[in-house]
Amino acid sequence: MRGLILFICVLTSLSFSLSLSDLRKMVEEGEYEEVEAHIENLMISEDVSEDLLVILAEAKTGMGKLEEAQSLINSVLSKNPSNSNALLALAEIKSLQEEYYEALKILKKLPDSPKKNFLLMSISLNSGDLISVRRFLLKIPSESSYSVLGDRLFESVAGFRFNFRAGAGYDTNPTVTPEGVPLAKTPSAFGTVAGGMSYEAKRLSANLNADYVLYQSVPDFNTLTLVGETSLHLGFISIPLNVEYISLGGNLFRAVGGIGGTIDLFGARTTVSVGYQDYYEVERKEENRDGPFAQLSALKSSASGNIRWSVSGVLRYDNSAGSNWKRVVFFPGIAGGYARGNFTFNLSLGAGYYYYMNRDSIFGKRRQDIYAVVSPSINYNMGRYFVELRADLSQNMSNIELYRYRREVATLSAGGVF
Amino acid sequence: MRVLLAGLLAVSVVLGVEVGEVKEVKGRVDILEKDSVRPTKVRNAGARLSVGDLLRTKRNGYAKVDFVDGSKVEVFELSRLRILDYREMKEVSVRRGVVKFTVTSMKGVEGFRVITPHAIIGVKGTVFWVYVAPGYTRVITKEGKVVIRHKKTGKETSSTPTSQTQNQQSTTTNKPPVSPPDPFANRPPANKSSIEVKVK
Numbered sequence: 001m002r003g004l005i006l007f008i009c010v011l012t013s014l015s016f017s018l019s020l021s022d023l024r025k026m027v028e029e030g031e032y033e034e035v036e037a038h039i040e041n042l043m044i045s046e047d048v049s050e051d052l053l054v055i056l057a058e059a060k061t062g063m064g065k066l067e068e069a070q071s072l073i074n075s076v077l078s079k080n081p082s083n084s085n086a087l088l089a090l091a092e093i094k095s096l097q098e099e100y101y102e103a104l105k106i107l108k109k110l111p112d113s114p115k116k117n118f119l120l121m122s123i124s125l126n127s128g129d130l131i132s133v134r135r136f137l138l139k140i141p142s143e144s145s146y147s148v149l150g151d152r153l154f155e156s157v158a159g160f161r162f163n164f165r166a167g168a169g170y171d172t173n174p175t176v177t178p179e180g181v182p183l184a185k186t187p188s189a190f191g192t193v194a195g196g197m198s199y200e201a202k203r204l205s206a207n208l209n210a211d212y213v214l215y216q217s218v219p220d221f222n223t224l225t226l227v228g229e230t231s232l233h234l235g236f237i238s239i240p241l242n243v244e245y246i247s248l249g250g251n252l253f254r255a256v257g258g259i260g261g262t263i264d265l266f267g268a269r270t271t272v273s274v275g276y277q278d279y280y281e282v283e284r285k286e287e288n289r290d291g292p293f294a295q296l297s298a299l300k301s302s303a304s305g306n307i308r309w310s311v312s313g314v315l316r317y318d319n320s321a322g323s324n325w326k327r328v329v330f331f332p333g334i335a336g337g338y339a340r341g342n343f344t345f346n347l348s349l350g351a352g353y354y355y356y357m358n359r360d361s362i363f364g365k366r367r368q369d370i371y372a373v374v375s376p377s378i379n380y381n382m383g384r385y386f387v388e389l390r391a392d393l394s395q396n397m398s399n400i401e402l403y404r405y406r407r408e409v410a411t412l413s414a415g416g417v418f
Numbered sequence: 419m420r421v422l423l424a425g426l427l428a429v430s431v432v433l434g435v436e437v438g439e440v441k442e443v444k445g446r447v448d449i450l451e452k453d454s455v456r457p458t459k460v461r462n463a464g465a466r467l468s469v470g471d472l473l474r475t476k477r478n479g480y481a482k483v484d485f486v487d488g489s490k491v492e493v494f495e496l497s498r499l500r501i502l503d504y505r506e507m508k509e510v511s512v513r514r515g516v517v518k519f520t521v522t523s524m525k526g527v528e529g530f531r532v533i534t535p536h537a538i539i540g541v542k543g544t545v546f547w548v549y550v551a552p553g554y555t556r557v558i559t560k561e562g563k564v565v566i567r568h569k570k571t572g573k574e575t576s577s578t579p580t581s582q583t584q585n586q587q588s589t590t591t592n593k594p595p596v597s598p599p600d601p602f603a604n605r606p607p608a609n610k611s612s613i614e615v616k617v618k
Contacts, residue, residue: 029476030498030514037455062498064513064535095553096535098570103553122551145477149496149551152516156549156556341573383575 023055028145032062050076054085058092066093084110091119100126101304108267112139118146122153127303130157130200131238135264137202138235154202163209164195167388167413172406174221179404188217192413206230223248231262238262240273252280258293268300277318286361288322309336314352323358324367331371344379360400369398385416436466437504438485445495446476472500475515488522489530507531512550520545521562540565546577 018026018038026035039056042048048056057072070093076086087106092115094103100123110116117136124132137154140147168191177185196209211225229242244256258275272295279289294317301310314331331352338345349372356367377390392409440447441463448457452470460473460481467473467483475481475497483491483499487508493499497515511533521530523543532539532548534555539548544562548555557566559577567574 030474030496031457033450033455033472034457062514092552098536098553100553119552122554125551125556126554145496148477149515152494152496153549153551153554155516156547156558383577 032059035059114140114144114146134233162418165415166193169411172408188215190215268298270298286322286324289320289325291320293318306339326357346377348375371396387414438467438483440465442482444480445478447479447481490520492518538567
């Protein structure tokens with residue numbers, strides 16, 4: 001009898017030899033079955049701590065026993081609603097149930113941890129937000145298993161991709177003719193073709209795109225746009241570098257280059273950038289638009305179920321060589337999308353205030369513009385291909401008549417990503 | 419011959435005989451039999467897998483498995499692959515990690531199915547990768563075609579070598595512009611000199 005009692009005591013003491021830290025490591029490594037057996041064995045003879053219940057819930061989650069896991073978590077949270085490990089486990093369950101909005105609400109309140117950043121990375125991977133994917137992945141310490149798993153998962157989005165788009169449409173004012181002046185607007189049908197490639201790696205992203213618009217009625221305004229962008233991702237900060245070249249036919253062109261830094265500030269992606277604009281030559285020096293610029297922009301995005309939305313604000317200063325074009329711009333915008341089946345319905349709105357620092361050399365007053373744009377679109381997604389119908393309705397209101405105009409553009413396009 | 423092989427396969431499964439063999443192993447890998455909590459460490463090639471077995475790789479772990487029908491699976495680190503069935507319908511589940519499948523199709527035998535937390539992936543003679551994390555399943559196809567059915571919505575999509583499909587359709591949402599539009603960026607407002615005469 002004594003021998004039997006001693007044998008049982010030895011067995012029991014062996015089962016106690018796994019510390020909380022050991023159990024957590026086992027869960028990280030995927031040894032869910034052993035963890036489940038160990039903790040349920042302990043529960044036979046005694047009440048176990050909240051920490052052990054949470055670890056048990058994590059093991060059951062890994063095995064796909066979500067209802068059992070959720071029941072355990074609920075019992076812990078009913079006694080201690082601020083148990084951060086329990087909340088983290090609940091966020092993982094919500095992610096597995098594809099309740100991403102609920103998961104994000106929980107995760108945002110929790111302190112930083114490898115698992116939190118891993119879950120945020122997974123959710124961002126799902127929405128295709130690679131900037132956030134990188135940000136969360138680079139925050140996970142490299143010694144953590146979550147970092148290793150995160151690197152593997154990132155491979156699913158890394159590498160080269162190619163895109164193309166072709167379309168046709170109608171533009172009511174491609175020449176940007178002002179209202180109330182003795183010049184007639186020339187509406188025109190147009191065709192457009194675009195293509196590009198992108199490269200994604202953990203710390204580097206790059207893309208190169210070309211776009212050509214061909215106008216039926218005003219071929220002088222045919223426009224070729226080339227844009228090259230690359231960004232270095234260093235975890236808490238990204239450094240974007242971009243170059244844009246627009247050829248407008250003849251000797252007319254515009255080239256812009258800029259470099260900046262992007263950080264997350266209060267949940268918004270905030271970018272500070274500086275650059276230089278080089279325009280075609282003009283006759284009058286007051287109209288010379290060459291010069292440096294500085295810009296501060298912020299973008300905040302979120303999603304709930306089938307609805308996504310984002311809000312942005314831009315503050316910019318153009319220090320053009322010509323006095324007529326030195327200006328400060330403030331441009332807030334909002335965009336939203338609703339997905340249903342293969343369709344996505346989008347709407348973006350923006351309204352900018354443009355304040356020109358000097359009096360116009362001809363009109364003798366400081367120009368002030370308000371530019372408003374509304375862009376609704378419907379997108380039909382067929383795997384790698386898509387079709388889009390889009391309208392861009394814009395109006396520039398100015399205290400100088402010459403700069404007032406309206407423009408409506410409708411485009412039907414199709415394209416794909418490879 | 420294929421019918422004979424299919425028959426042998428069905429018999430072997432019914433009799434509980436192995437359906438796969440580990441051909442290559444690196445790092446820490448183990449096999450957990452159904453309803454067991456004591457895993458068997460796999461240190462060398464040659465370990466056998468039966469229906470119900472769970473193959474687990476730990477950090478720096480890797481395993482390559484050949485199945486009796488010629489299909490091959492590579493299980494990368496921190497991943498879990500369970501063999502659910504291997505009769506007419508060959509079915510495995512991946513709950514975590516990264517697994518590469520090379521599936522051979524057999525006439526008279528239903529295709530291969532991979533179950534993840536969010537999707538059911540149907541294949542017939544193809545090479546593809548499956549990436550799984552909480553809330554995320556992605557399939558990248560190297561050869562052939564796979565059909566993915568999203569568990570929650572029932573929606574089906576297909577993945578081919580030039581497309582990549584994940585469990586949730588990513589929505590194409592307009593973002594508000596992060597550079598202010600320049601109404602006269604590309605052209606000056608008509609010919610200002612001819613207009614200034616009129617204005618004056």
